[in-house]
Amino acid sequence: MKVLTILAAFIISVVLLSSASNVTRDVSAQGKKPPEVIVLGKEAKLGQITFNHLKHITENRSPNGAKQIACVDCHHTAQPAAEALKHPPHKTVWPADRTTTLTAELLDKDANAVGAVCTDCHARADAKPKLLPETPQVKFEGSAEPTVMTNQQAFHRNCGSCHDEVVKARPNLDPAPPTSKKCTTCHKKAAA
Numbered sequence: 642m643k644v645l646t647i648l649a650a651f652i653i654s655v656v657l658l659s660s661a662s663n664v665t666r667d668v669s670a671q672g673k674k675p676p677e678v679i680v681l682g683k684e685a686k687l688g689q690i691t692f693n694h695l696k697h698i699t700e701n702r703s704p705n706g707a708k709q710i711a712c713v714d715c716h717h718t719a720q721p722a723a724e725a726l727k728h729p730p731h732k733t734v735w736p737a738d739r740t741t742t743l744t745a746e747l748l749d750k751d752a753n754a755v756g757a758v759c760t761d762c763h764a765r766a767d768a769k770p771k772l773l774p775e776t777p778q779v780k781f782e783g784s785a786e787p788t789v790m791t792n793q794q795a796f797h798r799n800c801g802s803c804h805d806e807v808v809k810a811r812p813n814l815d816p817a818p819p820t821s822k823k824c825t826t827c828h829k830k831a832a833a
């Protein structure tokens with residue numbers, strides 16, 4: 642009985658050790674995989690947002706559900722400037738001289754393919770962004786004044802606008818994605 646237990650423990654540790662070394666190998670490789678789940682807005686008063694990054698890139702999540710969302714639909718600065726300019730008001734890319742467009746394949750070869758994350762530029766209200774001298778401003782059609790693109794504006798426009806379009810294009814989708822007005826479907830207080 643004892644021998645069996647020891648044998649079992651030995652087998653289990655061999656299995657654990659070999660899977661651990663696989664993990665080490667992946668991490669030491671040059672590229673990386675896109676993150677699966679990201680917790681955003683840990684400092685938001687209304688609560689943090691659990692964002693399933695993987696589902697947003699592997700499922701067909703375009704408004705009409707016919708295709709996948711391109712990486713640069715969200716990571717708009719991860720493409721050459723000439724490409725960004727095709728989608729006004731976009732013009733800024735990071736780094737400024739980049740020649741590559743973010744894809745899963747590119748990330749697999751170059752771990753820094755994203756270049757910068759949203760909040761490096763879209764700072765919280767009253768904060769200075771890490772990468773730009775000021776939080777960017779955009780003048781949207783129909784508004785008299787330019788909008789300061791804080792983290793709140795950037796994420797709400799990117800995430801909320803698509804969800805609003807999804808619900809328009811596919812009113813019977815169940816569950817519906819959190820539309821702009823459904824604040825606490827996205828923002829949830831972390832369990833204390």
Ligand code: HEC
Nearest residue numbers: 681682685765792793796800801819820821822823824827
């Ligand atoms: C689709 C999901 C979603 C919905 C719906 C949503 N938010 Fe947000 N909100 C976010 C994300 C993502 C951020 C940015 C988090 C970060 O900076 O990482 C954010 C940021 C904010 C911030 C800034 C937080 C800070 O201090 O940094 C406020 C305030 C806010 N939201 C309020 C609201 C209100 C009010 C509503 C409803 C009218 C709402 N949100 C609906 C996802 C959402």
Ligand code: HEC
Nearest residue numbers: 675676679697698710711712715744745748755758759760
């Ligand atoms: C629906 C929007 C969206 C799409 C589509 C998307 N991402 Fe992201 N991604 C995000 C957000 C939001 C973050 C978190 C940024 C932050 O923390 O400010 C992120 C973070 C990342 C990070 C981590 C960056 C870091 O240094 O922390 C990587 C890598 C990444 N994405 C790669 C990809 C790749 C590759 C694709 C396309 C296959 C992709 N993303 C498509 C929204 C998106």
Ligand code: HEC
Nearest residue numbers: 715716718730731732733735757758759762777795798799
């Ligand atoms: C390197 C800085 C930088 C990064 C990183 C960045 N942005 Fe931006 N963003 C800008 C600037 C600057 C503008 C104004 C237009 C321009 O100059 O390209 C802008 C404009 C926007 C707009 C308004 C234009 C529109 O299409 O409605 C949204 C929304 C937005 N960003 C969301 C995001 C999201 C979401 C992320 C991360 C996935 C992100 N941004 C990453 C700098 C950045």
Ligand code: HEC
Nearest residue numbers: 691692693696702703704710799800803804807816818819
């Ligand atoms: C271009 C479209 C698009 C963009 C941009 C987008 N989403 Fe979504 N999202 C969807 C669709 C479509 C669904 C619903 C999928 C379904 O139920 O089949 C969804 C579902 C969700 C859900 C419900 C849980 C889940 O993942 O199934 C959350 C939460 C969410 N999105 C958060 C976000 C946040 C936060 C952002 C911005 C960082 C974002 N989304 C950007 C299309 C989008």
